[in-house]
Amino acid sequence: MNTSTLNDSTGAEVWDDPGLGRRTLTWLRGDPRAALSLVVLVVILGAALLAPWLAPHDPTAQNFDQMLNGPSAEHWLGTDDLGRDVFSRLMHGGANSLYAALLAVAVALVIGVPLGLIAGFAGGWTDTLISRVIDTFLSFPAIILAVAVTGAMGIGLTNAMFSVGLVFAPQIARLIRARTLVVRQELYVDAARCFGASPLRLLSRHVLPNAIQPVIVQSTLLLAVALLAEASLSFLGLGVQPPDVSWGAMIARGYMYMSIVPEQMYAPGLIIMITAVAFNALGESLRAALDPTIKGHS
Amino acid sequence: MTTAVKANRVKQRMVVSRLLQALPILVLATFIVFSLMQLIPGDVAVTLAGENASAERIAQIREAYGLNQPFLAQYGDWLWRAAQGDLGASLLSGEPVAQTIARTFPNTLLIAFYAVLLSVLVGVPLGILAATRAGSPLDSGIMGAASLGVAVPNFWFGMILVLYLALTFKWFPATGFVSPREDFSAALWYATLPALALCTNGVAEIARQLRSSLVEIQSSQHVRTLHAKGLSPARILWKHGLKNVSVNLLTVVGLLFNKILAATVVVEAVFAIPGVGSSIVNAVLQGDFPVVQGAVLAMVVTVILVNLFTDLACTVLDPRISEA
Numbered sequence: 004m005n006t007s008t009l010n011d012s013t014g015a016e017v018w019d020d021p022g023l024g025r026r027t028l029t030w031l032r033g034d035p036r037a038a039l040s041l042v043v044l045v046v047i048l049g050a051a052l053l054a055p056w057l058a059p060h061d062p063t064a065q066n067f068d069q070m071l072n073g074p075s076a077e078h079w080l081g082t083d084d085l086g087r088d089v090f091s092r093l094m095h096g097g098a099n100s101l102y103a104a105l106l107a108v109a110v111a112l113v114i115g116v117p118l119g120l121i122a123g124f125a126g127g128w129t130d131t132l133i134s135r136v137i138d139t140f141l142s143f144p145a146i147i148l149a150v151a152v153t154g155a156m157g158i159g160l161t162n163a164m165f166s167v168g169l170v171f172a173p174q175i176a177r178l179i180r181a182r183t184l185v186v187r188q189e190l191y192v193d194a195a196r197c198f199g200a201s202p203l204r205l206l207s208r209h210v211l212p213n214a215i216q217p218v219i220v221q222s223t224l225l226l227a228v229a230l231l232a233e234a235s236l237s238f239l240g241l242g243v244q245p246p247d248v249s250w251g252a253m254i255a256r257g258y259m260y261m262s263i264v265p266e267q268m269y270a271p272g273l274i275i276m277i278t279a280v281a282f283n284a285l286g287e288s289l290r291a292a293l294d295p296t297i298k299g300h301s
Numbered sequence: 302m303t304t305a306v307k308a309n310r311v312k313q314r315m316v317v318s319r320l321l322q323a324l325p326i327l328v329l330a331t332f333i334v335f336s337l338m339q340l341i342p343g344d345v346a347v348t349l350a351g352e353n354a355s356a357e358r359i360a361q362i363r364e365a366y367g368l369n370q371p372f373l374a375q376y377g378d379w380l381w382r383a384a385q386g387d388l389g390a391s392l393l394s395g396e397p398v399a400q401t402i403a404r405t406f407p408n409t410l411l412i413a414f415y416a417v418l419l420s421v422l423v424g425v426p427l428g429i430l431a432a433t434r435a436g437s438p439l440d441s442g443i444m445g446a447a448s449l450g451v452a453v454p455n456f457w458f459g460m461i462l463v464l465y466l467a468l469t470f471k472w473f474p475a476t477g478f479v480s481p482r483e484d485f486s487a488a489l490w491y492a493t494l495p496a497l498a499l500c501t502n503g504v505a506e507i508a509r510q511l512r513s514s515l516v517e518i519q520s521s522q523h524v525r526t527l528h529a530k531g532l533s534p535a536r537i538l539w540k541h542g543l544k545n546v547s548v549n550l551l552t553v554v555g556l557l558f559n560k561i562l563a564a565t566v567v568v569e570a571v572f573a574i575p576g577v578g579s580s581i582v583n584a585v586l587q588g589d590f591p592v593v594q595g596a597v598l599a600m601v602v603t604v605i606l607v608n609l610f611t612d613l614a615c616t617v618l619d620p621r622i623s624e625a
Contacts, residue, residue, distance in 0.1 A: 154585030
């Protein structure tokens with residue numbers, strides 16, 4: 004999101020904006036934890052995306068002479084029950100796990116943002132109805148609803164993460180509804196309305212850009228939750244299906260051979276934890292960094 | 302005296318309005334659970350009948366589920382029967398769903414409440430410790446551990462517990478379960494590792510919340526005044542800090558119950574516990590839809606009731622409401 008163009012387009016506020024790039028740099032320099040998290044995430048994402056070229060072995064190549072081996076010079080993290088290289092599978096699995104997390108959050112945004120905007124902006128009966136539906140969805144234990152929806156739509160990673168996104172959407176909707184209630188009272192929204200802006204234009208050009216900041220923070224935090232949800236669903240066999248691999252599926256595999264080679268399950272669990280910690284730390288830092296701007300706006 | 306009576310009236314009114322609020326949510330929740338079946342692609346009757354079902358079987362299913370009726374009529378019928386405790390029967394075993402839930406729910410509730418209890422018992426002292434020594438290495442250590450506690454996949458942590466505490470040291474049984482109805486102490490024994498696996502998130506969240514609210518209170522004007530008046534820090538913490546945050550904490554615990562109940566679905570799979578969570582997963586994998594609906598319904602109704610209870614408890618306990 005480029006703040007300077009937003010402000011130009013709203014025309015409501017003019018201040019000295021050093022540009023998004025410079026502001027990001029200043030933020031990261033002042034917040035080493037956020038910078039570290041970002042570096043960790045970039046490395047993990049890079050390893051996952053470049054897995055087809057960087058991984059030392061084919062993640063699906065079976066070798067029955069080397070099954071369930073411990074770490075060695077050739078296989079850094081050992082081999083699994085079919086003699087496949089665990090390190091290479093971790094890299095390839097990362098692509099699926101991160102894709103899954105992004106998909107779930109994207110679905111949550113696509114459903115949640117319009118719902119929250121409509122509820123907050125329309126008010127009255129529309130708001131009451133949408134808010135009740137949101138409250139009801141929030142009463143469902145999240146993963147359980149996702150499991151049931153996946154069961155109905157059909158097993159598989161995309162369906163599973165679509166379900167998780169559906170379950171997250173009410174959280175986003177509630178956040179954006181609350182911000183919309185505040186923003187729609189602002190003078191610049193009234194001004195735009197007086198100039199004859201249509202409700203759609205009001206929402207997309209004036210309300211949304213000013214209500215989105217808490218959603219950016221929440222989305223970052225939700226990426227961690229979605230990653231854990233992917234692991235859970237794939238562990239249960241509802242997510243990624245063999246021969247595809249994800250971190251959750253690797254834990255499931257390691258679980259079966261836990262008493263023989265306990266090392267197998269450490270790596271995928273640890274990488275999930277590290278990634279989730281990084282997403283959470285980034286989200287918390289973003290919250291702290293964005294908060295003053297939110298106050299400045301309203 | 303009149304103010305006390307007034308406060309009581311306010312509280313009564315709040316309790317009644319909260320009870321009334323829960324009703325539409327309960328009805329909407331049943332509607333969502335029922336609508337899940339609409340997500341099944343294609344002809345629901347064919348899916349429910351399973352693979353290689355005869356045309357007669359499909360027709361029989363269509364009849365039994367009233368699938369040839371309009372959607373709302375189907376829902377009304379289902380709701381009416383559910384209200385009487387009839388949730389249909391498993392497509393595979395033929396066991397009434399209500400009976401499955403009665404058999405498995407005590408196990409799930411036991412590990413869920415056990416985990417909530419552990420979260421409070423461990424999280425509260427950690428939160429107080431971190432708050433009283435805010436800024437110290439101990440504080441950073443506790444908060445660092447809390448950020449790991451939020452991020453750890455709980456079923457994976459459960460596997461590590463099994464590996465060390467059950468398989469290596471043999472302190473606890475690895476998998477399996479004893480129903481709390483048969484032998485409560487044995488059930489607790491079997492439930493300990495699953496509850497430990499489930500509580501990481503709760504411990505972390507309670508410790509964090511408690512720390513931040515206590516730190517906020519400690520730096521407030523009235524606590525500084527008490528300090529200046531010569532009250533001991535322990536007394537200030539107890540009388541003015543914890544009393545103020547206890548209501549807040551209750552809300553956190555209520556939300557936590559929802560999360561922990563959700564997480565049982567995976568943790569039960571790790572420990573091979575015959576609970577509602579594992580019934581849902583098995584039913585989903587085998588396409589046994591009546592069981593999925595019934596079990597999800599039982600879960601969501603439980604959550605709604607627990608939320609209602611914690612909200613009511615907050616209303617009754619909150620000292621600020623009596624000032625209203």
